[in-house]
Amino acid sequence: MSQQKAVIKPYHHPAAGWGALKQVAAQLALQKIPVKGVMTLLAQNQPDGFDCPGCAWPDKEHTSTFEFCENGVKAVAAEATAKRVPPEFFAKHTVTELMGWSDFSLENEGRLTHPMRYNPATDKYEAIEWDDAFALISVHLNGLDHPDQAVFYTSGRAGNEAAFLYQLFVREFGTNNFPDCSNLCHESTSIALPATVGIGKGSVTLHDFEHADTILIFGQNPATNHPRMLGELREAAKRGARIVAINPLKERGLERFADPQSPFDMLSFKGSKISDLFIQPTLGGDLALIKGMIKFVIQWDDEAQKHGTERVVDVDFITEHTRHFESIAEDARQESWDVIVAESGVPLAQIEEIARIYATGDRVISTWGMGLTQHKHGVATIKTLVNLMLLRGNIGKEGAGLCPVRGHSNVQGNRTVGIYEKMPVEFLESLERVFDIKVPRTPGYDAVGAIQAMIDGQAKVFFGLGGNFSIATPDTDRTWAGMRNCDLTAHVTTKLNRSHLVHGKQALILPCLGRTEIDTQASGPQGVTVEDSMSMVHISYGMNKPASPHLLSEPAIVARLAHATLKNSKTPWLEFIKDYSKIRDMIERTMPVAFKDYNQRIKTPGGFRLPVPSSERIWNTPSGKAEFSVQAIPQHSPIHQAREQYGDRLFVLMTTRSHDQYNTTIYGMDDRYRGVFGQRRVVFMNPQDIARMHLQAGDWVNLVSVWPDGISRRANQFLVVAYDIPPGCLSGYYPETNNLVPLESIADDSRTPTSKSIPVILEKTNAPEVVHAA
Structure with a gap:
């Protein structure tokens, strides 16, 4: 791991432009992308190409030529990297050692190649056969006292096909425990x-x-x-x-x-x-x-x-x-x-x-x-x-x-096809009719509820379909304690991340194909569908050779796990793997209005738009009309209460991304547009506040969360950076500041963690001996 002194240098150029092109070149070099891999970028967002695995912003008709996007290039480069993480890598490094690596360094090692099982005797992951991995999960799931003791997390990168099979499997298993990334954001x-x-x-x-x-x-x-x-x-x-x-x-x-x-x-x-x-x-x-x-x-x-x-x-x-x-x-x-x-x-x-x-x-x-x-x-x-x-x-x-x-990229699509702990009863009844099964009606755990259940010992198995749950969530120390309290944790993933190291008593890493890779099944190459932020559904085909012959697709992993776990299921799980159009047929049968002629309509360049009644001034509310609602301006929030106690010492912190990251994936150590280079442990602060607190830009501070539960939440040694932000407000990157968000600090009604309004106080401290850039 390299070391680099942090540099703070204001950025006066426009966004994107030459700086973005320079970063694209740097990313291609960092990931050792071959010429063919560069050509892959030209197939991004094409009718016969693949959907960008990055954000959910739509493409014009999904038929334009390569539409430049720095983050899209970074996402594709990270997935198409020539770097590999084979079993030999894990033989050299214990989990304890890897926990000392930065999040950037972990993912920068490259693509995982084999399913791996944690060995507590050696503190290392070791290769395991797929059938043995599914059998192990099946034993744990079928050994639970109740299906609600299992938690099934979903990242928004999973396609509609995998997500639909996943929710079907979990509901047939007997629970609605579907914490997902939507719980944490929108x-x-x-x-x-x-x-x-x-x-x-x-x-x-x-x-x-x-x-x-x-x-x-x-x-x-x-x-x-x-x-x-x-x-x-x-x-x-x-x-x-x-x-x-x-x-x-x-x-x-x-x-x-x-x-x-x-x-x-x-x-x-x-x-x-x-x-x-x-x-x-x-x-x-x-x-x-x-x-x-x-x-x-x-x-x-x-x-x-x-x-x-x-x-x-x-x-x-x-x-x-x-x-x-x-x-x-x-x-x-x-x-x-x-x-x-x-x-x-x-x-x-x-x-x-x-x-x-x-x-x-x-x-x-x-x-x-x-x-x-x-x-x-x-x-x-x-x-x-x-x-x-x-x-x-x-x-x-x-x-x-x-x-x-x-x-x-598909967080909205996941919710549409059933990834929600409180799906409408109409959807559940339709599932029962189509598949001749009984599904639970009791609402399941959301993300915050799942963490609390793991802490309390009420949830014993954690299964993650993508994502990096351990650092995407609030109250990091308590989240980690909850995950380590599980009997089994298992993660479907393309690359190594922190959640694989914060594991249960037994643990599995299950490597899957990326969206850029060819997914060949019995009926030929398969495409997966996604729904963007504007309700457009389109199909995506990979074009790269898989990073390893030992990888399975996400639909295949879900279907084989369901087949191994649900011993008496009438659902033809293994048949779905052969041809994903069969999965789309079942989605259509379950939601016949929204997905009418699903397989036909995705053949049209650009796909099709799902019904959005509000676009047509049709209001699906109980009254049949759009509802004005009176909302009071908060004047007695936890922020107000903390300010009454701490006065002007109290600051409000927001977590945010740097420019060199996407969600929890860290692509590099720079935040170009905010003028931060080679460092992530920074706190952006109003110059007047810096002077008022008798600090200077370049000083180092600890951030201490204020919450009336007696739990200490700290994030130590952050570099003070003067920035144009309102007085009394601070900003810092996540996941480094996620530990400051109390698990109980959630939005009314939605239970979303309040990551943009964290009451904190500052402590001046000394600079770290070494500033780690990677």
Whole structure:
């Protein structure tokens, strides 16, 4: 492992551009990608190619030529790497030794080649045959006192076919314990939207971005998390659409962007302007900000009625399509401007400016990420945003709508085909009819519930279909204690990660094919389908030779495990492996309306869009109308309570990604757009706060979480970096700061960990002897 001194150097260039091209070249070299592997990139997002294994942002018709995306290249390069992790690697290294490696170093070793079983006598993983691995899991599952003692986690990278088989197997086994990555990120969206507009999905398509005249971007950093989105924003900005970025951190990618496929952008070195206005609410202040916008709109509408001029709200839309408008209008009239300004952290003049932009826009899109969802009041914030959009009929018309931007490439598809601990009864009844089985009705564990169950000894087997559960989750020390409390942990994966080292009494690593690899079964090469953030379903075929002949596909792993475990099952598990179209047939039979003619429609370039009733102004709510809802501005949250105790010493921390990572996967040690190089243990801090705390940029501090349960949660030795962030707010990378999020600190209703609003205090400390860059 190399060592490198950290460098902090402000970044003044546009996002993407030459810097992105340089990083692509570096990644290809780092992963030792051969020429054929480079050619693989040109098949990314092609009709006869493979779907990007990175984010869930859609592609235009899924038929464009190679659409440059730095993160997509990194994801493909990491999967197509020439590096390998064979059994000989594990023979050289104990798990205890590997626990001392960085997350970057673990995954950078390359692709796993064989199924492995942990040997507690040697503290090493050793090769195991697939049949023996499935038999071991079967013994543990069938030996449980009750099926609810098993937990089945799902990452959003699994395709629809694997996810559907997985939920079928688990429900036939007898439990609804489906913690998944949605629980950790956009669950607040999935709770707020059905209650207000009747479906937990966004209402827009890429076509709408071509016709929007106003785009509001809440709590999201596209340049790092969804780089392809910047292309849509650039085109919108060029034709005159007004774009407002609302984010506590001043992110370079929301200011300027250089499209690597644009000669003008590349040769000018200036790129294209993205945002007309950048609003920086305090962490958790979005609800108050949006409510302030609503108050202005209602105030202007009241004035219009008084003077007999054109109404500001869309009266016809509100009358025909909504309920409870008068309730939220009166609530807005009564709300205090002092409270709005204090709790949002945004000056009144700026609130008025963004409200005016909204009120004069004819076609408005609101997008958001985890900056809205990962707060105690995340659900209330999104419901308030829906209120704002309903006021002027900005849902269900061309160029306007709601756009939650998901992370993992198929996290939305997983939920659609059944990965949810509380699936609707209609879906469960359909499963029973189609497969002639009985499935449980009792809701299962979500992610937080699963961790608590493992800690309490109520969950004894953990099975992970992808992901890196041990560091994606909150309260890291307690999560690790829970996983180590299990009798068995087993992970389906392509590469080594931390969760394989934080293991149960027995443990398995089950290596699978990647999306870029050819999946050949009895009927020939197979494709898998995914659903992007805008409900488009399309098929993906790999084109690379598998990294090892010992790898199995995710559908094959699930089907063979089910066959080994469910001794009396009538479900033809092994038949599904031969031809994945048979799995899609069963998905269609289970959900005949949404997936009508599934196998035929995915043959069309670009695939097909699942029904999204809110796009058509059909509201699948109990009332049959879109619901306005009154939401109070939080004034007695855990943050407020901690501030009463600690005063100005109290800071609010948000966890975030660096530019060189995607979710928990670390591609490198730099965060180019924020000017951080060779280091990850940094904390971004307002310069005024640095001076107030008698610190200097370059000092080192410990972060100490504040929570009234007596448990010590610390993250030590972080470098102070001066940054444009609101006073009283801090930001640090996850997973390094995840241990500071208490397991019990969750969003109301959705139970999403509050990773964007962590109360902490700082302790000054000494610099580490060595700063590890890798």
